[in-house]
Amino acid sequence: xxxxxxxxxxxxxxxxxxxxxxxxxxxxxxxxxxxxxxxxxxxxxxxxxxxxxxxxxxxxxxxxxxxxxxxxxxxxxxxxxxxxxxxxxxxxxxxxxxxxxxxxxxxxxxxxxxxxxxxxxxxxxxxxxxxxxxxxxxxxxxxxxxxxxxxxxxxxxxxxxxxxxxxxxxxxxxxxxxxxxxxxxxxxxxxxxxxxxxxxxxxxxxxxxxxxxxxxxxxxxxxxxxxxxxxxxxxxxxxxxxxxxxxxxxxxxxxxxxxxxxxxxxxxxxxxxxxxxxxxxxxxxxxxxxxxxxxxxxxxxxxxxxxxxxxxxxxxxxxxxxxxxxxxxxxxxxxxxxxxxxxxxxxxxxxxxxxxxxxxxxxxxxxxxxxxxxxxxxxxxxxxxxxxxxxxxxxxxxxxxxxxxxxxxxxxxxxxxxxxxxxxxxxxxxxxxxxxxxxxxxxxxxxxxxxxxxxxxxx
Numbered sequence: 001x002x003x004x005x006x007x008x009x010x011x012x013x014x015x016x017x018x019x020x021x022x023x024x025x026x027x028x029x030x031x032x033x034x035x036x037x038x039x040x041x042x043x044x045x046x047x048x049x050x051x052x053x054x055x056x057x058x059x060x061x062x063x064x065x066x067x068x069x070x071x072x073x074x075x076x077x078x079x080x081x082x083x084x085x086x087x088x089x090x091x092x093x094x095x096x097x098x099x100x101x102x103x104x105x106x107x108x109x110x111x112x113x114x115x116x117x118x119x120x121x122x123x124x125x126x127x128x129x130x131x132x133x134x135x136x137x138x139x140x141x142x143x144x145x146x147x148x149x150x151x152x153x154x155x156x157x158x159x160x161x162x163x164x165x166x167x168x169x170x171x172x173x174x175x176x177x178x179x180x181x182x183x184x185x186x187x188x189x190x191x192x193x194x195x196x197x198x199x200x201x202x203x204x205x206x207x208x209x210x211x212x213x214x215x216x217x218x219x220x221x222x223x224x225x226x227x228x229x230x231x232x233x234x235x236x237x238x239x240x241x242x243x244x245x246x247x248x249x250x251x252x253x254x255x256x257x258x259x260x261x262x263x264x265x266x267x268x269x270x271x272x273x274x275x276x277x278x279x280x281x282x283x284x285x286x287x288x289x290x291x292x293x294x295x296x297x298x299x300x301x302x303x304x305x306x307x308x309x310x311x312x313x314x315x316x317x318x319x320x321x322x323x324x325x326x327x328x329x330x331x332x333x334x335x336x337x338x339x340x341x342x343x344x345x346x347x348x349x350x351x352x353x354x355x356x357x358x359x360x361x362x363x364x365x366x367x368x369x370x371x372x373x374x375x376x377x378x379x380x381x382x383x384x385x386x387x388x389x390x391x392x393x394x395x396x397x398x399x400x401x402x403x404x405x406x407x408x409x410x411x412x413x414x415x416x417x418x419x420x421x422x423x424x425x426x427x428x429x430x431x432x433x434x435x436x437x438x439x440x441x442x443x444x445x446x447x448x449x450x451x452x453x454x455x456x457x458x459x
Contacts (some may be wrong), residue, residue, distance in 0.1 A: 009075035016082050035234045054408050059446035062436040063410040065202070065230065069322070070271035076325035077273055077318045085317030087122070088307035096317030097306055099324040104278065107264060111228075111235055112257025112333045113282050120280035121310050122266075124320055129263040129279035131159045131310045133225045134194070136261065136281065138165050139289040140223060141193025147186055148196040149178035151206060151418075153227060156196050168192060174420045175365050176206030179355035183213065187220040194223040194260070199253060200231020203412055203435065204364060205348075205371030206230060209248070211255035223260040228279065231263030231369050236338035237345065244342050261286075266323050269341060269439060271330065276319045343441035344370040350444065351436070354451045361455060362422060364414060364433055370443075373412050375433040376455065384425045389432035395457060396434070407453045410435045 056066040069077070085093025087100055100122055101332050105115040123129040134156065137146055145166030148156045160167045168191070170182035178197065186192060195217050197208040210226060217224045228235075231253075237244040238253035245253070256262055261281045266272040290309050307313060330337040348367040355361040355374050364373035376395065378387045392411060399407040412435035424431070434454065438447070 009071075009078060012075055012079050013082060015311060016079055029421075059440060059442045059450070060406065060449060061408040062443060062446075063408045065268055065437050065439060067440050069267075069273040070326055070329075072329050073272050073322040073326045077322040079322035080318035081316075082123070083317075087315045087317040087320060088310070088432050089131055089305045090315050093317035093320075094372075096320045099457055100306060100317075100320035103320060103323045104280070106332050107232075107278050111232065111262055111264075111280065112254070113272050113280060117284060118280060118282055119284040119287050121306050122315065122323070123277040123279055123310075123312060124275045124315060125267075126227075126263055126265040126277040127155045127159070128312060129265075129277040130155055130227060130230070133261045133263055134159050134163055134165065134196075134246055134283075134309060136286050136289055137194035137223060137225060137295055138163050140286070144191055144193030146194045146196055146225075147192045148181065149208070151176045151178070151201045151203060152198050152292070153194055153202055153229070156227070166191070171417060172206070174418055176201055176204045176418065178208045178213065180209060180212055180216065184216055187216060187222060190220075190451070192220070192222055194225055197224055197226045197259070199226055199228035199256065199262075200234070200369050200371075202230060203371075204373045205231065205367060205369035207249050207252045207368050210252040210259070211451055213261050214255055214289065220452075226259045226262040228256065229263050229265040230268055232262065233269040233332075233337060234341055234345070234369055236332060236336075237333050237341055242334065244338075245261075246366075246368060253303050265455050266326075269344075270323065270337070272323055275418070276323060292446070305357060315455055341370075343444045344439050347438040347441075347443040347447050348372050351438070351447045351451055353448070355455075358455055364412075364419065370438045371435065373433050373435045375431065383423065385428045385431045388424070389428060389430075392432045392434060395454070399454065399457060400459075404448075407450060409454065410437070427454060 054063070055061050059067045082097060085096045087093045087097050090097050103118045104122065108115040108118045108120060123132065134146060145168060146156065146160055147170065149172045150169050151172035156187040157167050157169070168186050170186055171179045183195065195213055197210050197213045199207050199210065212281045214224050231234050234245065235253045235256065238250040242250065259282065261279065263277065263279050265277045267274050267276040270276070287309050326424055330340065348370040351372055352363055352367050362375055362377065375388050376391055378391045396409060396411055399409065412433045413430040414433050415430050419431065
C-alpha cells in the first residue's frame, strides 16, 4: 500500500521543481554525476546501517526524549532543504526568514511576551539557545554570575564556564524544584546577575516555582532566564480553567511571561526534526549586544536580518519552514498542539497511578509533565540502595534485550537529598532508578502494557 504522506510530500516537492524550471536551463557539472546503481547501493547500505537504531517511533520506546518529527514537518523540511536556504540573512533565505519571524512571534505570544515588541529566533539546539541567553546575561551584568539549581540541565554550568562566568549552584528539594530558601540566601550576597529557572527538568520533568523565583529576583534587581527547552509547550495547558496540569505547575508556566528570557525546543514537543531550538527575550533592547559589521552580508534589505540578532551564523531555513507548516496544522492553542500534550501528560498520570497501586513500586516524585521516575523494591523487602540499583540495572537490561516485546526505558541516578522521605538504607552514593519519557501521544494507550512488562516482567 502506498504511503499517503510520501505521495503528498512528492507532490509538494514537485512544486519546488516547477519553481526551479522558471530559470534558464543549464548543464549540471559531470563532477556531480552519480550512477543510479551506485546511488541505490549506497542508500541500501545506509538503510541497513540505520537498523541499528532503537525504535524511537514506537510506544515501546519510552526512554530518552526522542521521537520522529511529524510527517508534515518532515515533508516541509524536505521541500525547503531542496533549496537549502540559510536564515542568517534575508539574501540567504527571504522566504524562510519571513516564516521564522512568524513562528517566533507565535512562540512569544504563547508564553505571554509581546510578540511585536520582543526579540527572538530559532537556533540549532537548546544548548546553543541557552548559551545565547547566558551570553546576554553576562553582557547585561558583566561583573556578576548566574545561579541555577543542581537539578538544572548541566549545560548551564558548562556554558557559563565557556563564557567565563561564575556559577552559584543551589540545591533542589525532594520534588526536584529549586530550593527557594537557598536562592534567597544566595541572592542576598549581591553576586548574582541572572537566575536560571527550569520549566521541566530533564531528569524528572520538575517545574521550578517560577513566580516565587521572579519575586525574589526582582527584589534584588536580578534577571531571570527560564530554561523551558523541554517543558515550554506545556504553557498551552496552563489556562486557569484547565485541569490538565497541577495548579502549581500551571501557575509556574503562566509566570514565564514575566521572565527576561526563555528557551523552548520545538524539536522536542513541537514535533520537529533535530535541530530546532529557540531563544526569546522579553526586552528587544538586548539586541544592542549583537551589533556587528558584515559589509558583504546584509545588503538586500534595510530591515533587521535574523543574523543580526543571533550568535549563530548559518542556520537551516528548512527548520523555519518545517515549524511553520507544523503550526499551521497544529496551532499553538489548547485544542491544537495542546491536544497532543494533553495525552502525553495523561500517560504519565495514568502510569503514576498504576505504580502507586503496586506494593513493590516507588515513585521518585509525582510527575508534573510527562516524565516519570520510579524504582522497584527487590523481593524480600531489601531496602539497601545497592540492591535496588542492581535490580534496576538487571531489569533494564532484560527489558531492552527481551526476545519478545522489548521495552526501552532510561535510568536515572538519584542522590539521597532527592529521596528524603523514602525509607531506604543508603549503602551507595546514589540510587539507580527507572526514568521514562512519555512524549508520544500513543503512549497513553500503551501505558498498561508498559507497566505490566516493567513491573511484572517475564521472558
